[in-house]
Amino acid sequence: MKLSSALVGLACLISLGTAQFQPIGVPFKSPVTVAPGFAAKVAFSNLTSPRGIAVDSQQNFLVVERGLGVTAFTRVTTPSVGFQRTVVIKDPSLTHGIQVDGRALYVSNGTAVLAYDYDATTKSVSTLPSYPYVAVDGLPGDGELTTHTILLEKNSAGVNTAFLVGTGPLTNIDPTARDPKSGRSQIRRLAIPPIAPPVFPPPPLHWAQGQVIAYGIRNPAGFAYDVGLTVDPGSTRTLWAVENGASINNVTGLTDRFANDNPSDELLQIEYSTTVTTLAPKSYGFPDCTSLWNPDADPTGVPKYVGFPRGTQVSLNLDKQFDDAWCQNTANNQPPSLNFQAHSVPLDIKFYTGPDPAGAIAESFPSNLSGHAFVSFHGSFDRVPPTGYGVVHVPFPLSAPSTSATPYEFLVQAADLKSCPGTCIRPVGLTFGKDGRLYVTSDLSGELFVLERSSVILQPN
Numbered sequence: 439m440k441l442s443s444a445l446v447g448l449a450c451l452i453s454l455g456t457a458q459f460q461p462i463g464v465p466f467k468s469p470v471t472v473a474p475g476f477a478a479k480v481a482f483s484n485l486t487s488p489r490g491i492a493v494d495s496q497q498n499f500l501v502v503e504r505g506l507g508v509t510a511f512t513r514v515t516t517p518s519v520g521f522q523r524t525v526v527i528k529d530p531s532l533t534h535g536i537q538v539d540g541r542a543l544y545v546s547n548g549t550a551v552l553a554y555d556y557d558a559t560t561k562s563v564s565t566l567p568s569y570p571y572v573a574v575d576g577l578p579g580d581g582e583l584t585t586h587t588i589l590l591e592k593n594s595a596g597v598n599t600a601f602l603v604g605t606g607p608l609t610n611i612d613p614t615a616r617d618p619k620s621g622r623s624q625i626r627r628l629a630i631p632p633i634a635p636p637v638f639p640p641p642p643l644h645w646a647q648g649q650v651i652a653y654g655i656r657n658p659a660g661f662a663y664d665v666g667l668t669v670d671p672g673s674t675r676t677l678w679a680v681e682n683g684a685s686i687n688n689v690t691g692l693t694d695r696f697a698n699d700n701p702s703d704e705l706l707q708i709e710y711s712t713t714v715t716t717l718a719p720k721s722y723g724f725p726d727c728t729s730l731w732n733p734d735a736d737p738t739g740v741p742k743y744v745g746f747p748r749g750t751q752v753s754l755n756l757d758k759q760f761d762d763a764w765c766q767n768t769a770n771n772q773p774p775s776l777n778f779q780a781h782s783v784p785l786d787i788k789f790y791t792g793p794d795p796a797g798a799i800a801e802s803f804p805s806n807l808s809g810h811a812f813v814s815f816h817g818s819f820d821r822v823p824p825t826g827y828g829v830v831h832v833p834f835p836l837s838a839p840s841t842s843a844t845p846y847e848f849l850v851q852a853a854d855l856k857s858c859p860g861t862c863i864r865p866v867g868l869t870f871g872k873d874g875r876l877y878v879t880s881d882l883s884g885e886l887f888v889l890e891r892s893s894v895i896l897q898p899n
């Protein structure tokens with residue numbers, strides 16, 4: 439198929455057999471503001487609620503288009519610089535989670551982690567009737583949030599040793615989540631039995647067998663290992679998770695004005711043991727304890743917290759045995775490592791490993807951001823004025839005290855927050871390519887976009 443050059447640059451989809459093409463940089467549905475030194479470019483538009491994203495060995499970006507399945511995005515230079523989109527899996531039940539590890543492609547729906555046998559060179563999955571293979575069954579599929587984030591735990595040889603799987607609450611404020619056995623609002627580790635050499639697909643696992651590694655996290659939507667900052671001695675591993683606070687408008691003693699600016703969304707540090715017995719899982723407070731973002735949000739309606747430091751752990755007083763003092767005791771409740779503005783709705787966290795020696799280009803994120811964290815903010819649905827709708831940079835290691843004003847900065851954000859949600863970007867999934875660029879899905883606007891170092895700063899002064 440020959441495309442006339444007149445077509446090049448047109449902001450439309452061009453069908454290339456089974457793949458579609460879109461030139462890089464068509465305008466965002468709604469304008470964005472980008473931090474100095476960075477550029478944001480639309481890679482693909484009109485997607486079906488794009489959520490989780492992962493990158494395969496051939497640098498294809500695999501995206502869960504919720505309601506459709508999984509699609510692959512490949513950077514190409516013909517007919518012009520842009521991306522090719524290929525449908526890899528058609529399955530409208532897929533919600534969010536995605537991980538790829540060689541030929542193993544794992545995705546989640548409301549009740550299971552599914553495995554596909556995937557070929558990165560053809561961007562296709564095996565059509566054998568044994569697929570999709572149910573790798574982990576029995577995830578709680580009811581409740582408010584049935585998106586299950588997946589992360590692969592690996593050993594030092596790079597062998598996948600376990601699935602980490604997250605679950606949300608049954609209700610906005612869910613008393614059943616107090617009990618780690620409820621399976622709600624927690625992260626479980628499903629260990630893959632060690633088989634040498636490893637087999638694919640691994641033996642089937644069931645949620646009920648999972649080791650709870652952290653609970654009382656209302657919605658652990660994103661979690662990741664940091665980049666070598668934390669030495670994991672022996673069997674202890676460190677994980678960072680983002681947490682969305684509950685809507686607290688109807689909690690006794692609180693007001694809408696107070697709830698407009700509380701509670702904090704959170705960044706949590708989790709330590710867990712790969713040998714089950716050596717480290718008991720800790721609670722991060724949900725549903726009883728929460729973090730103050732703006733203690734002075736309603737000094738008349740809610741005077742009791744005025745002057746408290748940001749991040750103070752307080753009780754929602756759902757049950758009088760779990761009061762403020764109980765919440766402030768770390769034997770009961772782990773406080774966050776960092777507070778995000780209330781209603782930001784962080785959904786993913788990724789650490790930058792620095793430019794890949796083989797992939798580094800002028801647009802790669804600067805190497806001094808190596809080891810830093812990047813968090814997607816889906817954005818508020820119930821705050822006036824709206825907040826979030828962007829991607830932030832969280833400097834690592836965390837140096838600012840968790841009480842600091844805003845120990846993070848936006849790299850990209852909807853330019854006109856007042857118009858959001860509207861057609862604003864609503865970032866969900868993040869992944870770095872080997873090229874040191876950050877690839878971001880935005881479900882509401884149906885966009886996949888790329889954040890990169892702006893070439894402007896490379897010009898000699």
Ligand SMILES: *[C@@H]1O[C@H](CO)[C@@H](O)[C@H](O)[C@H]1NC(C)=O
Nearest residue numbers: 449450451460464482483484
């Ligand atoms: C997305 O779809 C809209 C409505 O069909 C269309 O106007 C627009 O051109 C499409 N955008 C691209 C980049 O194809």
Ligand SMILES: *[C@@H]1O[C@H](CO)[C@@H](O)[C@H](O)[C@H]1NC(C)=O
Nearest residue numbers: 531547548549550570572579
């Ligand atoms: C998840 O996928 C499995 C395998 O295809 C299927 O049996 C199950 O019903 C799906 N769950 C949901 C909630 O769609």
Ligand SMILES: *[C@@H]1O[C@H](CO)[C@@H](O)[C@H](O)[C@H]1NC(C)=O
Nearest residue numbers: 610684685686687688689820
């Ligand atoms: C508070 O309660 C009202 C009335 O039952 C309900 O309409 C509203 O959705 C609730 N708000 C929250 C944030 O739960």
Ligand SMILES: *[C@@H]1O[C@H](CO)[C@@H](O)[C@H](O)[C@H]1NC(C)=O
Nearest residue numbers: 475804805806807810833895
């Ligand atoms: C990284 O280096 C750039 C200059 O190349 C500088 O502008 C920026 O402030 C540095 N960032 C950090 C986090 O050190």
